[in-house]
Amino acid sequence: MALSSRSTPARRTIALTPLHSGQAKAYWALRPHRFKALRCGRRFGKTDYAKTWIAQGLLQGEECAWFAPQHMTWSEVYSDLLQTLEPILDASSKAAATIRLSTRARLDFWSLENRIAGRGRRYRRVVVDEAAFAKDGDNRSDDSMMAIWEKAIKPTLYDYGGEALVCSNSAGKNPENFFCNICNDPQYGFHEFHATTMDNPLLPKRRQGEGEATWLARRDQFQADLVRDNDPLVYAQEYMAEFVDWSGAAFFNREKLLVDNRPVSYPAVCDAVFAVIDTASKTGTDNDATGVTFFAVDKRFGGTPLLILDWDIAQIEGAILETWLPTVFERLETLARETRAVNGSIGAFIEDKNSGTILLQQARRRGMPAQPIDSQLTAMGKDERAISVSGYVHRGMVKYTSHAFNKTAIYKRHSRNHLLDQVENFRIGDRDRDREDDLLDTFCYGIAAALGNSEGF
Structure with missing residues (x-):
């Protein structure tokens, strides 16, 4: 399908979402490393962080890619980045899953349901979003996340010595899970940064006219409610982003x-x-x-x-x-x-x-x-x-x-x-x-x- 094109506007102002303090700590901790793993709890802002990181590469004219478990997982990211990069947009197509910019940068979107995702391309930066929820298995299973990483995605970074940012919450302590492996086994070469839900200092959002002391007290109560209202294992996995061992545990009591x-x-x-x-x-x-x-x-x-x-x-x-x-x-x-x-x-x-x-x-x-x-x-x-x-x-x-x-x-x-x-x-x-x-x-x-x-x- 042909890409939709537009002329380059005279004014080129790109407004990237500022990183909150927790995301900034992740950025500086991961910046020196080629293969980065961001493990964080719900609502920390991992996808917003990844969008800012990939947009930085695009503004520098780099060829980049975004990988996600399903089309639906990357679809909203596509729309958000399209809006953010609109002043330097050259051509785009959601059907072809690509955005091209006047900086000569390119961003491709891939579903991890495709076992040859990214093959034949070369990238300076790639994001793998929600990596823990891609298919489990070792590199002998052609459609597992580990096989797709080693056989399809990682080779795309060879030309330029490119970087990878792999983001996800945890999804259990599972030796067949790609994200669990790269966060715990040094042989895969990833440097991990771990953050919890509470490391997002902006949530819950401050109400209009709410004083700081009142907001902080409400924030403390919200965090206490998370502990009270969730099964301890769910709290540990979803909000603390820990690798929880679910084996033998009855889930619905x-x-x-x-x-x-x-x-x-x-x-x-x-x-x-x-x-x-x-x-x-x-x-x-x-x-x-x-x-x-x-x-x-x-x-x-x-x-x-x-x-x-x-x-x-x-x-x-x-x-x-x-x-x-x-x-x-x-x-x-x-x-x-x-x-x-x-x-x-x-x-x-x-x-x-x-x-x-x-x-x-x-x-x-x-x-x-x-x-x-x-x-x-x-x-x-x-x-x-x-x-x-x-x-x-x-x-x-x-x-x-x-x-x-x-x-x-x-x-x-x-x-x-x-x-x-x-x-x-x-x-x-x-x-x-x-x-x-x-x-x-x-x-x-x-x-x-x-x-x-x-x-x-």
């Missing part, structure tokens, strides 16, 4: 989903009820596995913010999905009456892939209230998605009702409570790819939809 070790009753009144549906093709099975979980949300009447009312799981042939879907909405109407939901049933959230795409089309055709689950959530890995909603469970904002807790169903010849089985047996970093997880996905999606912020977290 049953005790947190009960009250005094007992499930709760249906609410006397609530705001609304909704369902989450997940359908996915499983290798080695005859039919699609389809899971649905039903929720009640209460933000006005003083009850538990989110209750799990019911669930179901079955192997359903494609032709039967059409007759199965109306039963979900019938069940929602029944639950809306039983819980006296003020806003009734607000419908179903459905993962927009595999058979879910067909279900969404059927629902729209029949006038049933259904909407796709936000793509930001579906694009995340299972571990990251679970971590993103874990705080709500840890704070006791999600509970099992007696019906959902005591229910059993026969699925693949096994009679058990499949919701509890999937949720309570989930482990971060579990490599058992054949484990059933459809109800676990509906559990996480439901929490994000009901309790998450605008980004689904």
